[in-house]
Amino acid sequence: MRTTALPHRLAAAALLLAALAPALAAAAPAATAEHPVHKRAFNLPPSVDLNYTIRARQHGLTINGDAQVHWQAGEGRYSIATESRASLFGKILENRSEGAIDDYGIAPATFYEKRFRKDGNTTSFKRDTKTISFSEGDESYPLKGGEQDRTSAPWQLLAIARAAPDKFKPGSEWSFFVAGRRDAEAWTFKVLKNESVQTGQGEVNAVHLVKAPPPDAQGQQVDLWLAPSLDWLPVRIRFNDADGDYVDQVLDKLTKK
Numbered sequence: 001m002r003t004t005a006l007p008h009r010l011a012a013a014a015l016l017l018a019a020l021a022p023a024l025a026a027a028a029p030a031a032t033a034e035h036p037v038h039k040r041a042f043n044l045p046p047s048v049d050l051n052y053t054i055r056a057r058q059h060g061l062t063i064n065g066d067a068q069v070h071w072q073a074g075e076g077r078y079s080i081a082t083e084s085r086a087s088l089f090g091k092i093l094e095n096r097s098e099g100a101i102d103d104y105g106i107a108p109a110t111f112y113e114k115r116f117r118k119d120g121n122t123t124s125f126k127r128d129t130k131t132i133s134f135s136e137g138d139e140s141y142p143l144k145g146g147e148q149d150r151t152s153a154p155w156q157l158l159a160i161a162r163a164a165p166d167k168f169k170p171g172s173e174w175s176f177f178v179a180g181r182r183d184a185e186a187w188t189f190k191v192l193k194n195e196s197v198q199t200g201q202g203e204v205n206a207v208h209l210v211k212a213p214p215p216d217a218q219g220q221q222v223d224l225w226l227a228p229s230l231d232w233l234p235v236r237i238r239f240n241d242a243d244g245d246y247v248d249q250v251l252d253k254l255t256k257k
Helices: 003-014 153-163
Strands: 048-058 061-074 077-086 090-102 105-115 121-126 131-134 140-142 173-179 184-199 202-211 221-227 233-240 246-256
Touching: 048 233, 105 153, 153 173, 153 221, 153 233, 184 221, 184 233, 184 246, 202 233
Parallel strands: none
Antiparallel strands: 048 061, 048 246, 061 077, 077 090, 090 105, 105 121, 121 131, 131 140, 173 184, 184 202, 202 221, 221 233, 233 246
16 A cells, blocks of 8 residues: 555645645647636635545555645635645645635636645646646646636636525536646536535535536546535535545534635
8 A cells, every 4th residue: 555645635625625636637639628617607706714634545555634625705806715624744835825806706817736645736827828728748638717726616616606505406407627736627416416414514415416427537526515504615525536535624613714
């Protein structure tokens, strides 16, 4: 068993809240990847600090950890910062997304990610040249409006849900064009049903969404639970591998600013 691989799996969990995980992008897309552009009503949540517990099973080993997410919005700007730790390894991931608020909602300027024992990488959303570029690799993508990074995507999703909660019905789908460390691709979240989730804030009702890997990719399935009673914040995220391994992240506490 190679324990050095485990922090990367846990780092994947942190990216959804922080993060929606590198594991969400299983295969590097071509520059001609589908690029959906949607302008929808949105309502950003108030600034908040979130703390999550992480439990995982990887290669037969049980791992525990925690993640802190700091969301701040105001005066036409936003920032999201996260730090995740695993009990055996200490800090395994830090990242941040920063930018403006425009007609589409969250408009990232930079996305930075620093993984366990790796150099940091920056993705730039260049509004002047209308391109998305990466410090790792030579790939670039057109910037049309509404694009997200892996950290900002779930926050854009919940901002849309806050503006139009009646539209988040079972079967509805929500697509975004999302940039990672060195490429970008379309993500689609599908609403499954309402479920109860036990959190550090007690039992809450949440809308269960799923992002499945593309049919031709061997990626993880990601399940996301958003709680309407808690400003539609993510109260649980679970990453499931085909071999039964998983990473489960559950809200422990939140502090509104």
